[in-house]
Each structure stands twice: as structure tokens, then as C-alpha cells.
Amino acid sequence: VSEERATATGFPGPRVGIVGGGQLARMLAEAATPLGIHVRVLAATEGECAGEVVPDVVIGSPDDAEALRSFAATVDVLTFDHENVDHDALVQIERDGTPVRPGIATLRFADKAHQRREFAAAGLPVPPFVVIDPVRDLDHLSVADGFAARYGEMTNDGLIVLKASRGGYDGRGVWMLGRSELAAFLAAYRGAPLVLEPKLALERELAVLVARRPSGQIVTWPVVETIQVDGMCDEALLPAPVDVTLAAEAERIGRAVAITVDAVGVFAVELFVSDGQVLINEIAPRVHNSGHVTIEGSMTSQFSQHLRAVLDWPLGPTDSVAPAASMTNVVGDDADDPRDRQHLALAASPAAQLHLYGKAPRPARKIGHVTVLGTSLESCRAEARAAVDALIGGSGDDGVQGSSDG
């Protein structure tokens, strides 16, 4: 099989197939190159941003079982840029002999309702919750109303958070409603089942990144604080400025989740800190925005580590390389294209590490991130923010040039 594959890809080393061609695939490919790992990407369209920097791109839908199977047959291991993949095809691919990492059982944890039920059953700390299916459950409104009556008082403003169990990201698929608004919302709702939870008073949000190999080795990075704006991750701070007890609890939860979900590869556990308790908000069974800070900030980045983990190679150290590191996302805007403005960002913050994903700017679209290493989180945050502001520009045009040598 190995020789057939070498012929298929024309490449002698390990071959990792990635389903999806977004920025996570792109950054996995960046990490693969120095490791001598060949990356082949299955992209749904020619325009996905990994294609700009990966020579070996196959066009095919992640819902097309035949496309997935023939793609998987040419690589040593299959992994993912996103979880919206035909699961039946993955079962067949494992039978065909190509490992799928993370495995199908882990990918099911992309469903927020499944997460909550399984974590609660495993005794892991989660917020109070209930799952309703407005499309199929006849009693969904009375269940929701009862939940709101009981838990609305836990919150400052009586609001209940409703999250679509599937398909949501970056604040999409999340609603906050008062008890009196539930009936009208649910009557009109036609989507996936909903997870309801009280709108907790949060002290902060954390994320713990974990990597696990098939042979069992587990490592975690120092816990990160994430700062959300409009339900979308805006900044990640490494290390989170929390006491050692809280950090240890976050790490303990990360390791327990690794076992519960039978993880292979890198995954992120997003955590709430509320009333001094650490609770699991949700997990992402893959490399994650909160881990982009590890590219420069850690001895081993989440992307290198994910490749090592899915190939069952020894994992690397996760120590930070600087006392502080901060990442700020670059979110699109109507006005300027950051791909012509790097010199302005570097003038504002010469130490800024720019990451542009090759995506055209659109409002509320993540198109890059900036990381700064230093000695204090506050100075790193200020430098990263200055670079992002220069990249995004805006109405006050400052004479940016299309060509850098003008």
C-alpha cells in the first residue's frame, strides 16, 4: 500500500490528507513543510484559501462519499479543517485502511448537545443545561419555559442562551432571549436541536489546548484566556492571568475531556469561569483559534503538534518561549485589504507576527491574526492591537500604496 501511495502522490515521506481548505488547513500545511510531511488538501472549491499555498489540492465535496474515499486512498492519514463531513464515508474509509484522526466518535462531539450530555454523564463540570428539539419534540416549549423559570434567576438579566447544536460558529447560531421571548422564537425556529443554558455572569473565559496520540500520550499547553467580542474570539492571552489552582483545574478538565472524547490530535476546550468555578462551555475537536498564539508563543505549535499526533509521532514540549504572548484576530472590514497594508502594521509594531490567510476582507470574517511576544500581556496586547488596526485601516485613509516599492 505504501508504494502505491508514493506513486499516487509522487512524494516519499508521510502524506497527510486534510478535508477542507480553509485557514486551519493552510496553517497545518505551513507546519508540515519543515517537518517533511506532504499535505494533500480536499477543497470544495478552487477558491479556498489553502490552495494559494498548497500545490497538492484535490477539488471535491466533503459530502461526496466517493470523493472522500478516493482522496483518502492516496494518503497515510486523514484529518480535518472542519467537521462538516459525511460520517458514513469516514466509516468506510477506516475499513479501507486509512486512519481517520480524530476518529468518528470524536467528530460527533462537534455536536453541542452530544457534548453536554456526555460531559455531564462523565461527571465533568458543565453549566446547567437542557436540550430541546423544536422540530420534533412536542413539549419543547414547556421544557424551555420551565428551564427559563428555574435558571433565569441565576443570571443578572434573566436571559437564557440558546445554541444550535450543529452548524454554529463565531457567534452565529447563538441567541440570548428572555423567558417571555421564547415562545415566538421557538415557533419560528426550524434548525438543529438547541442547547439552553442560563446566561452566566462570567469572570473570564479560558481555553485549554490538548494533544493526544493514538498510543495514549497526552500534553496540554498552559491555559489561555480568550476575550470574545460579539460572540467571536477577539484575543487570546498566553498564559491566562489566573492563579495556579484555576490553571491546574483547567488542565485537569482538558485531560479528562481527552479521555472522554477518545481524542486523537489537537483539540480545544473552551471554559467559563463563573462564581469561581471552571465549567466547560464547549469543545472543538481540532486545532482552534485560541491556539494560534502557540505558533510563535510555544515550543511546539498546535499545528505541528496536531500533525505529530495524527501520525502517532512523539509529541513536543508545550512550554512558552516568552513570559507573555498575545494574539488578536484580524476581522474583515468593508474598506481596506490587509494584504496591501503589512508595511503599515510593521511600522506600528515591528515585533508583530502577521498571519494573513489569503482571504478577501468582508465584515465579520476572520482573515488573519497577529501575535506579539513580550514580557507583559498588556504591552503585547497593545502592540498586537496597533498592528491589527493598521492592517484593517478604515475610513481615515492614510495614503496606503498598492505596491510596496512605490
Add this chain to the structure above:
Amino acid sequence: VSEERATATGFPGPRVGIVGGGQLARMLAEAATPLGIHVRVLAATEGECAGEVVPDVVIGSPDDAEALRSFAATVDVLTFDHENVDHDALVQIERDGTPVRPGIATLRFADKAHQRREFAAAGLPVPPFVVIDPVRDLDHLSVADGFAARYGEMTNDGLIVLKASRGGYDGRGVWMLGRSELAAFLAAYRGAPLVLEPKLALERELAVLVARRPSGQIVTWPVVETIQVDGMCDEALLPAPVDVTLAAEAERIGRAVAITVDAVGVFAVELFVSDGQVLINEIAPRVHNSGHVTIEGSMTSQFSQHLRAVLDWPLGPTDSVAPAASMTNVVGDDADDPRDRQHLALAASPAAQLHLYGKAPRPARKIGHVTVLGTSLESCRAEARAAVDALIGGSGDDGVQGSSDG
């Protein structure tokens, strides 16, 4: 012009054209991706190693003036993986309007005879030397013999070093001869002019990396110690374990060379330390093996910095991110392919940063390097060496598997 170019490459950001598709082009491309810089490579053949990871490769000879000109017309700035390029074509390309960086005057410094004469004329410290042209100069033997008579006694063993002024690398094009061997060697020699110097007793060898923008900004990295084996760089240690006076003198020389050669981009000055004095051995007008340690070891790598410099963007900080960093080259062997042995290297040294160039192993061929960051140079060197030994393998087969998930 900018719009025509965008059409030609289908890419909205800055476009850097690299002549040559070796590992330096490959690592420049790795640095370009996160910066949102599009890289287009002019490779002489399909098989050059940058092509494995760069989608936009044009096949053409660096000696073909028309190929160079049409390639240059599609990019914002032209730079180099190597210096073996048709200089007349470069003059024309600059007239056509594409900046050539480094410029033609700087590229002439790839000639070792030109270097020595210019540096001596600028009052920079160089070893005693003489240049002879055995093909054209009638008196070359008497000049060489006179030099050997005068300077042979400076060395421990009376040897004279002869270096081909052009075309040598990694110990090729360098000979060490006694005075009595000169006549026979020169009678048979048919190559480029030779630089003669005494075989100095060296305390150590250093390298200082320098970056300069067209608008004048100059930065240097902390000086590196290089350790040579068989005339080829084997290790680079950051920072060089030398006193501050010596380090400051190396940096002073680096800055002075930047002015003398009118540098743009990154270049390396290789230095001898002999009898307490710092002398210029030679320069490479481009990113260099001694600077690979900056990829993980420095706040800004030589590759990111070179791209920033040739685009005339603000340069980044060159501070080290760890107290010590060590790089060891992976040199080919007859036996094993490192591209199937990464897991062994990472088992030996989990903190090793592997860099494989996508080149098949052959004896005395550089096919990768390994960097380790840490708190002491000695422990970094040991870990990097252990990883390299595991990558190279050898006759004592340790059961390596072709597939990583076996």
C-alpha cells in the same frame, strides 16, 4: 502596472519573485505565507525542492535572459536563492522597472576575489591574500610561490589555502597545499581566478547576519558561532560564546560591510577569529546556512526579514527568544531517507525543530537542519545532534518503518 501584475499572478498582495528553487527559496516561501506575500519561483528544473511546497513555479534557466525578463515582469521585486544569474539580464530588468534586490553591484560580491579587493580597499580587516588567474596571468606561479614563501610561516603547517573565486560552496572549490605542491596544481588548474591566503590558526569561526532596507535601516542579529566539518557548516550556535568586545567588533564589521556592498536584504558575513583578531573570511549576499537558527531562535527569522527588506518594509527585532539555540545540519548519507525517520528524531529529542528540504539523501548533500532552543548551548547541541543522528540512521538499522502508522 500593479493591476497588470495582479492579473498575471491572480494574487492581490505583494509578489516576490525568487530566482532558483532550492532550500533557501523553500524557506523564503515558508516565511512568505503568513505575511500574505505571494512567492513565484523561477526553477531550472521541475525537481527543485521548493516546487514541492510552492504552487507558483515557472520553469526557466537563470542564464536565459528572456526567461528572466518575462518572469521579472510578473512580480513586484526580484530576489535570489543563488547568485549564478545572467547579470546583463538583471540590468535590463531594472530598466524594465522591477527592482532587483540585492542589486547587481551587491551580487558581484559573490566573487571572492572581488570581495577581498573591495574589503581591503575599504579598510576592513581581511586575512593576507593575493589573487591569481592561472588561465590568463603569465606570472601566476611566481606570485603564488612568493605568497607561500612569505605567509606559509604564519601557519602551523605551512599550508596555503586556494579558493576558486566563483562557483565554490560547502568546501568545494577550496584546496590546501604546501608551497612545493603549488606548481603541479596550478599547471593543471583551468577554473576561475584563485584567492590565496595562509591557513590561519583559528580560535573559532563566527558569522554575523545583517539586514538592510533600500531606505537605509540596518539591523544585525547577535553574532553566531559556526562549526565547520570538511569545509562545510555543520553547526551554528546562537549566541556565539564570545566576550562582548569580540561580539561588538563582529557587529561593527557587519554594518560596515552592509555599506561597502550597498546591501539590500539579508546577507551573512563569515568571520575568522585568529590571534584575537576578527577577520572577514567571506560574505554571502543572501540568506545563509548560519542564519537558519534564527527561524525559531530569533524574534524575526532571516527569511521573514529578507522579505521585509526587499519589499522595503520596516525590519523586525533580532533579539533571541531563548538563552541558547543550536542548529545542526542534516547531511545526506547512502543509507536512510530522513523523510521516513522523523518519529525517531522526535523520540530522541522531543524539542527538536526539524527542517527537511524535500531533497533525496546523497553523501555530502545538505538535506535539512535541526534547531533546538534551551538554556545552555551544550544541551542544545547534544539534543540537536541526537535528532540528526536519528534522522540519518546508518548501517545499524533500528527497525524504521516506511509508514508512520504501522
